[in-house]
Amino acid sequence: MAGKRVTIKMIAQEAGVSPATVSRVVNNKRNVRPELAERVREAIRKLDYHANEVARGLVRGTVDTFGVVVPDISNTFFSRICKAIQNTVMPTGAAVFLHNTDGILNRERQIIKELASKLITGIFLVAPRMPATEIRTLADELGVYPVVVDARVENCRLAAVWVDNVTAFIEASEHLISKGHKRIGFIAGPLAVANSKDRLDGYRIALRNHGIKEDTSLIYESDFTIAGGYKTAKEMFRKRNPPTAVLCSNDLMAVGVLSYLHKQGVEVPSEISVVGCDDIDVASSLSPPLTTVSQPIYELGVTAAQMMLQYTSTNEVPPNSILHAKLIIRNSTSNVQEGKSESETHPAEQLSHNVQKRDNR
Amino acid sequence: MAGKRVTIKMIAQEAGVSPATVSRVVNNKRNVRPELAERVREAIRKLDYHANEVARGLVRGTVDTFGVVVPDISNTFFSRICKAIQNTVMPTGAAVFLHNTDGILNRERQIIKELASKLITGIFLVAPRMPATEIRTLADELGVYPVVVDARVENCRLAAVWVDNVTAFIEASEHLISKGHKRIGFIAGPLAVANSKDRLDGYRIALRNHGIKEDTSLIYESDFTIAGGYKTAKEMFRKRNPPTAVLCSNDLMAVGVLSYLHKQGVEVPSEISVVGCDDIDVASSLSPPLTTVSQPIYELGVTAAQMMLQYTSTNEVPPNSILHAKLIIRNSTSNVQEGKSESETHPAEQLSHNVQKRDNR
DNA sequence: CTGTTAGCGCTTTCAT
DNA sequence: ATGAAAGCGCTAACAG
Numbered sequence: 001m002a003g004k005r006v007t008i009k010m011i012a013q014e015a016g017v018s019p020a021t022v023s024r025v026v027n028n029k030r031n032v033r034p035e036l037a038e039r040v041r042e043a044i045r046k047l048d049y050h051a052n053e054v055a056r057g058l059v060r061g062t063v064d065t066f067g068v069v070v071p072d073i074s075n076t077f078f079s080r081i082c083k084a085i086q087n088t089v090m091p092t093g094a095a096v097f098l099h100n101t102d103g104i105l106n107r108e109r110q111i112i113k114e115l116a117s118k119l120i121t122g123i124f125l126v127a128p129r130m131p132a133t134e135i136r137t138l139a140d141e142l143g144v145y146p147v148v149v150d151a152r153v154e155n156c157r158l159a160a161v162w163v164d165n166v167t168a169f170i171e172a173s174e175h176l177i178s179k180g181h182k183r184i185g186f187i188a189g190p191l192a193v194a195n196s197k198d199r200l201d202g203y204r205i206a207l208r209n210h211g212i213k214e215d216t217s218l219i220y221e222s223d224f225t226i227a228g229g230y231k232t233a234k235e236m237f238r239k240r241n242p243p244t245a246v247l248c249s250n251d252l253m254a255v256g257v258l259s260y261l262h263k264q265g266v267e268v269p270s271e272i273s274v275v276g277c278d279d280i281d282v283a284s285s286l287s288p289p290l291t292t293v294s295q296p297i298y299e300l301g302v303t304a305a306q307m308m309l310q311y312t313s314t315n316e317v318p319p320n321s322i323l324h325a326k327l328i329i330r331n332s333t334s335n336v337q338e339g340k341s342e343s344e345t346h347p348a349e350q351l352s353h354n355v356q357k358r359d360n361r
Numbered sequence: 362m363a364g365k366r367v368t369i370k371m372i373a374q375e376a377g378v379s380p381a382t383v384s385r386v387v388n389n390k391r392n393v394r395p396e397l398a399e400r401v402r403e404a405i406r407k408l409d410y411h412a413n414e415v416a417r418g419l420v421r422g423t424v425d426t427f428g429v430v431v432p433d434i435s436n437t438f439f440s441r442i443c444k445a446i447q448n449t450v451m452p453t454g455a456a457v458f459l460h461n462t463d464g465i466l467n468r469e470r471q472i473i474k475e476l477a478s479k480l481i482t483g484i485f486l487v488a489p490r491m492p493a494t495e496i497r498t499l500a501d502e503l504g505v506y507p508v509v510v511d512a513r514v515e516n517c518r519l520a521a522v523w524v525d526n527v528t529a530f531i532e533a534s535e536h537l538i539s540k541g542h543k544r545i546g547f548i549a550g551p552l553a554v555a556n557s558k559d560r561l562d563g564y565r566i567a568l569r570n571h572g573i574k575e576d577t578s579l580i581y582e583s584d585f586t587i588a589g590g591y592k593t594a595k596e597m598f599r600k601r602n603p604p605t606a607v608l609c610s611n612d613l614m615a616v617g618v619l620s621y622l623h624k625q626g627v628e629v630p631s632e633i634s635v636v637g638c639d640d641i642d643v644a645s646s647l648s649p650p651l652t653t654v655s656q657p658i659y660e661l662g663v664t665a666a667q668m669m670l671q672y673t674s675t676n677e678v679p680p681n682s683i684l685h686a687k688l689i690i691r692n693s694t695s696n697v698q699e700g701k702s703e704s705e706t707h708p709a710e711q712l713s714h715n716v717q718k719r720d721n722r
Numbered sequence: 723c724t725g726t727t728a729g730c731g732c733t734t735t736c737a738t
Numbered sequence: 739a740t741g742a743a744a745g746c747g748c749t750a751a752c753a754g
Contacts, residue, residue: 007731018741023733031739050478054424055731057415059746079440086461098459100447117411226646259646285587285620287648368747379725384749392723416747420730
């Protein structure tokens with residue numbers, strides 16, 4: 001590549017001033033005679049000068065760039081967060097490094113170090129696998145501002161924004177319960193991820209609050225993918241005494257479930273109700289349109305970016321931000337099929353079931 | 362942030378050698394006495410040294426980083442390309458800047474310049490709006506290696522990889538024609554985008570080759586979104602004499618069409634056939650599973666990355682790469698409804714239609 | 723093989 | 739208000 005870049009010196013010469021003055025003009029320092037400043041600006045225009053950000057970064061000791069570290073950029077959820085972060089941060093002139101971890105812990109550590117060696121200002125850790133304390137330590141050591149996105153980290157002097165998944169899934173479960181469902185299958189994401197755990201907890205709390213005994217044979221751990229949801233549904237409905245509704249930890253798995261049920265000729269929602277989480281773009285266009293826990297995805301990203309901007313400018317770790325999800329009721333859920341829920345299940349619960357049902361009419 | 366970074370000098374002192382020697386060790390130059398090298402490595406380990414990439418970039422005049430510029434990272438298609446590029450490029454130690462243009466031409470120009478000022482090595486332009494010649498000029502001027510992804514650019518000394526959309530859509534159209542469809546609606550993407558144009562051309566060529574007169578009232582331009590597909594379907598089917606099949610320029614619009622038809626109680630494929638393009642993750646899980654033109658998305662990214670690597674190492678612009686799409690026939694397409702196709706259309710074409718039909722049995 | 727030296731392009735005292 | 743000079747951390751001649 002040819003590309004002789006024009007430097008500050010050339011501008012200085014062209015404008016008949018010193019490099020220092022050019023620097024002052026470029027950086028909008030006010031102590032430059034307007035006349036000179038104009039001459040410099042003209043030279044800059046004429047030679048199409050663009051400051052070498054790398055040189056600038058070297059002397060400043062930091063570059064105006066952030067790193068965004070996600071498990072999987074091809075996942076809509078993460079790519080939307082990523083977009084929100086970018087859109088929020090871009091107006092300040094900052095750029096963004098993007099990195100995939102594939103959910104591998106060591107990759108995460110590795111990437112953070114690489115990013116730090118590039119003198120980036122801050123780093124967004126989206127759904128990180130690393131323990132909060134380690135993040136704190138590493139960031140301090142590396143001199144990088146960390147903001148954790150979509151993971152609940154408390155009491156760590158760590159800036160973080162997440163969604164209240166427990167409450168969200170209590171609500172989702174109660175929606176199903178209010179429709180008379182008592183045998184509700186649950187497909188969790190990887191339980192090593194705090195969000196997955198929280199969602200499962202929400203489900204459990206809701207059951208308990210409504211006097212429904214937990215049946216561990218109804219709870220499955222999967223992987224947040226369509227294929228995973230499909231496979232899990234298959235297992236779930238092959239057993240005797242299957243659920244009348246299934247609550248999924250994300251939409252992709254719900255799509256898998258829907259797909260399986262459709263293939264088996266099972267009608268949703270008349271025979272089985274299905275609930276997802278995320279409200280991905282296609283959720284409202286599925287047949288039936290999917291009832292789902294809508295996560296404030298974009299807001300998650302925007303908030304994270306705002307926290308980062310505040311963090312870096314004040315040097316004080318901003319308070320955590322807890323966002324709320326919203327249950328969007330569409331057509332994949334309905335009242336439990338008449339007599340279906342209990343007749344095939346524990347006869348002992350028949351009575352309470354009827355009471356429950358009556359209560360909700 | 363505290364974060365006293367350890368420098369090459371500290372390592373030099375610790376190991377009792379000169380900075381140059383440390384540099385040699387770090388960069389694996391072989392002309393260092395093994396004994397010394399080991400001492401240096403130990404110091405590096407002990408002090409947890411990581412080379413300052415910014416300083417390195419300044420002296421080298423370039424940093425081992427690429428820019429990826431996409432219209433919209435939250436679109437699965439682009440995020441998958443992005444992931445492929447990253448995965449391919451990462452093993453070489455390179456990092457990736459990600460930028461959204463929202464399909465705005467000027468943003469594209471702006472971003473390319475910003476990226477260049479960061480001394481990046483090369484830039485991936487995914488579905489760019491900029492004319493090829495301008496890309497060539499700008500890249501030369503800025504001293505950056507450009508690779509164009511998912512856009513047909515020929516005869517420009519410009520490295521590019523794209524999919525043969527014309528052939529793909531001829532095939533998709535012929536699939537429909539072979540099922541007896543003669544009134545085939547077409548929902549195009551923005552026709553300013555070459556790919557959209559090519560797909561439409563494929564459709565037209567197929568019609569012509571099979572003696573079907575083109576009916577411009579069947580051709581719509583939309584925007585590649587679910588909402589756009591929905592809205593267009595609404596218009597399309599409100600007219601008298603609607604099509605018996607609709608071919609969409611991407612899956613998202615097909616999802617919109619499916620959603621509209623489902624809402625109207627129209628059965629797919631028995632009443633209307635629908636074809637999409639991209640084979641997005643949910644395509645096979647829709648009901649009905651969507652017949653679609655499967656684009657080699659991941660391969661698009663991998664190929665682009667390989668071209669870039671070759672480009673930067675040989676300094677010769679690699680030959681263009683044309684990938685092939687594949688029609689995946691699922692359940693959203695079927696034979697045209699008996700007597701439906703023509704009875705409501707131009708009686709004049711009745712005969713040729715019957716001939717056509719017989720040909721394909 | 724190894725150390726010394728001279729910058730890469732920019733910002734930032736420090737004089738003037 | 740402006741210029742001269744030092745130096746950010748590293749690499750790459752150039753000596754030895």
